[in-house]
Amino acid sequence: MKFANLNGERLEPAPKLTAKCPFCESDVIARCGKLRVWHWAHKSTTHCDHWWESEKQWHRDWKNLFPNEWQEQGRRDDNGELHIADVLTPKGLALEFQHSAIARDEVEKRTAFHNDICWIVEGARSDTG
Ligand SMILES: [Zn+2]
Structure with a gap:
């Protein structure tokens, strides 16, 4: 995902950030690597939208x-x-x-x-x- 919620704001991922999924409100981690586009990933392995x-x-x-x-x-x-x-x-x-x-x-x-x-x-x- 491109957006997650942090302190009432809709943010794009940046290194080392943790935020909340706007849909299920579970924790998401900013994945900011070199191979894939920067994105938010659910901390649990499953995405709330299958x-x-x-x-x-x-x-x-x-x-x-x-x-x-x-x-x-x-x-x-x-x-x-x-x-x-x-x-x-x-x-x-x-x-x-x-x-x-x-x-x-x-x-x-x-x-x-x-x-x-x-x-x-x-x-x-x-x-x-
Ligand atoms: Zn979610």
Whole structure:
């Protein structure tokens, strides 16, 4: 994740920071290495959104085209199931940036969940991210 909560602020990861997940409020640790984009990781091994995938620079570049407050917004269905949209516009349109291969039924499930959704799929495969 790009954002976590610390002292009432929505912060991007920086070395050695610990903060809270904005969705489940569990502890998240800033991962600021050289190989992957800097991100917040849940201290426990499980992410509160089981649809969440690790991000590449490609995801960040897309997200960054939109205002920060639109990025990584959670949505819950009537059963309380949580999923985090890469971007959620104020009008309720979810944008999902999909880098890795995904099964058709997964796409259908996620589309049904968000209802108002636009998929942006990377067509050019690149192993360097
Ligand atoms: Zn969480």
